[in-house]
Amino acid sequence: MDALLMAGGKGTRLKADVEKPLLPILKKPMIDYVIQSLLNSKIENIYIAVSPNTRKTKKYLFKKYCNKKRIKIIDTPGKGYIHDINYSMRYFSEPFMVICCDIPTITPKVIDEIIDEYYTLRSKNMNLETLCVVVEKNKYLSSSTIAIDNYIPIGINILCPVNREQVEKLYVLKEPVLNVNTLEEKKIVESFISSYRL
Numbered sequence: 001m002d003a004l005l006m007a008g009g010k011g012t013r014l015k016a017d018v019e020k021p022l023l024p025i026l027k028k029p030m031i032d033y034v035i036q037s038l039l040n041s042k043i044e045n046i047y048i049a050v051s052p053n054t055r056k057t058k059k060y061l062f063k064k065y066c067n068k069k070r071i072k073i074i075d076t077p078g079k080g081y082i083h084d085i086n087y088s089m090r091y092f093s094e095p096f097m098v099i100c101c102d103i104p105t106i107t108p109k110v111i112d113e114i115i116d117e118y119y120t121l122r123s124k125n126m127n128l129e130t131l132c133v134v135v136e137k138n139k140y141l142s143s144s145t146i147a148i149d150n151y152i153p154i155g156i157n158i159l160c161p162v163n164r165e166q167v168e169k170l171y172v173l174k175e176p177v178l179n180v181n182t183l184e185e186k187k188i189v190e191s192f193i194s195s196y197r198l
Contacts, residue, residue, distance in 0.1 A: 001115055001158075003043045004088050007031055007061075007101040008051030008078050013181045021057040021101040023180065026190050029060065030180060033104035033193075039070065041111035043097065046071045049088050051078025085159070092161040095122075095129075100155030102180045104189055110175055117171050118158045129166035131158040135173050155179055 011020030018024075021031035031048075038046050050058040050073060058073060065071045074091060076084040085098055095118065099106070118131045134151035151170065154177050160166055180186050 001043060001095060001097060002045040002047065002092060003038050003097040003099055004085065004092070005031070005034060005038065005046055005048045005099055005101060006081065006084065006155075007057055008049050008054050008076050008084055009081060010053045010078075011102075014183065016183060019054045019057050021054060022060060023186065025104045025180070025186065026193060030104050031057065031061075031101040032064075034099060034101055034106055035065070035071070037106050037108050037111060038099070039068075041108040042115050043111060044070065047088065047091050048073050049076045049084055050074070051076045051084065053078045086163050089159075089161045089163055095158055095160050098157045098159055100179065103155055103177060104180065105177050105192060106156070107175075110173065110177070114156060114158070114171060114173075121169060121171075127167050128169055129160040129162070130168040131171050132168055133157065133171050133173060135177055 007021040009020060014020050014023065016023055022029045024030070025033065035046065048061055048071065050061070058075075061071075061073050074088060076087050078084065097111070097115070114131070114133055121131065122128050132153060133156040134153050137150050137152055151172065154173070176192070178185060178189050178192065180189050
């Protein structure tokens with residue numbers, strides 16, 4: 001399975017003077033945590049979607065990962081998350097993982113569990129196309145994110161490369177995962193990473 005790493009958003013909630021993917025988490029750009037976890041997982045190729053909103057990120061990625069054959073940088077219009085995913089579907093012919101650049105706590109183990117769960121569920125239900133990864137609201141480390149019922153989507157989905165509404169199932173993660181959308185969440189994540197030595 002390939003992955004689409006979303007790194008082209010404006011990051012308006014962050015209110016920082018740096019592009020969101022480059023936000024330093026313990027002195028390391030946030031996107032690097034996600035890339036390293038993807039490289040050490042079952043994911044084959046990583047397509048990183050940048051946009052006019054993240055020109056410095058694109059430059060950084062080209063410089064750091066130019067020798068990695070598994071990493072491909074693609075330009076998207078930067079008109080919004082859903083629009084840019086739909087734009088990027090042209091690069092995929094099989095189900096693929098969409099993952100946001102703001103999840104520095106994600107691990108290869110969790111990525112592999114999500115992939116395995118998707119294929120297990122699909123073997124039992126061939127109509128299944130999309131897996132939406134969520135955590136239980138009471139296990140989420142921050143309260144600033146919008147919840148749907150008792151769940152919080154964490155910015156990881158598996159999609160089929162078709163531009164239409166897809167048959168979806170939720171997958172509830174048992175492990176703590178946190179997105180960084182605010183500077184307060186940055187501090188929480190840095191503390192979490194320091195404690196668990198991710």
